[in-house]
Amino acid sequence: MTQSIRLSNLLSFFLLPLLIVGLQAKTDTIERVYAVVNEQIITYSEMKNTEIQLTNMLSQQYKDEELKKEIEKMKNNLLDNLINQKLLLSKAKEKNYDLDFQVESVIKEIKKQNNISSDDALRKALTEQGMDYETWRLQISQEQMRTQLIYEEIGSKIAIDNTEIMAYYRDHQAEFTIPLTMTLDAIYLPLTLDSEFISTQKSEIDEALSKGQAFTEVAERYSQLPAEENKARLGSFKSGELDPKLEEQAKLLDKIGMVTPWIETESGWYRISMVERIAEHLQEYKDVRGMIENTLKAKIQEEKLKVYIDNLRSSSYIKIIE
DSSP states (O other): OOOOSOOOGGGTTOOSSSOOTTSOOOOOSOOOEEEEETTEEEEHHHHHHHHHHHHHHHHTTOOHHHHHHHHHHHHHHHHHHHHHHHHHHHHHHTTTOOOHHHHHHHHHHHHHHTTOOSHHHHHHHHHHTTOOHHHHHHHHHHHHHHHHHHHHHTGGGOOOOHHHHHHHHHHTGGGGEEOOEEEEEEEEEETTSOHHHHHHHHHHHHHHHHTTOOHHHHHHHHOOOSOSSOTTEEEEEETTSSOHHHHHHHTTOOSTTOBOOOEEOSSEEEEEEEEEEEOOEEOOHHHHHHHHHHHHHHHHHHHHHHHHHHHHHHTSOEEEOO
């Protein structure tokens, strides 16, 4: 059964790529116990390993002070979120799900994304990171159990009316507006060159273009863009992505093949040619309908999941020791 609803932030502990340096490895050490949840315990190692894993994940999304705030917030909620995971797992175990196929599919995808060719190579990669394969596989299985439970108990029961989807599309059109996109070729002369040489080069380039020589041919001969394969191609840019001086002049090129005059920037001189211009436009409703439906479902699911977990808490044994 395909599940299109993404998990709540309450459960964002499992990363599909092999960013798993924090997953718990086998240990014979006697552990401190932080909490007991029904028949399960939360240990120091589990707390620490989850903290490391989530810190790695947050470090890819945030920087500097914002990162510090997000890490602090994560630490404050860590034990509570682990308790929520244990509660969901306890409930999922009651269902006796057979999820071997899903687990194998997840492992296959992990191997694909990390260019791991065989099970032996995967086991070796895990061992090098200090992890036991069976423990790692068990954690994937448990995550699939929680996912299946959430879908069965909550996600599968959420229906979004067409009028809600259309209303969201109408009220959030900025989200679905694709900005002006320009693909540009350029002739570039860096300011690090001798000024007299630059002047001579500019004159030769202007003369060649005025005689009708193709812009790309002239660029291949004179341009000093760093690209090795195509010395003419500057790239594709959306509004706001290009140097303001270049963007201002490029936007005046309303036809393919038009060329700007020389533009001086902090790094050098440019003449730009328009290769492709895609005007700002609103994506069609039919192309974004599914995305909107998933967004609305995810919001409702997150709200319902909080209520569901609160009910589990009220009917479960939870003892916080540390």
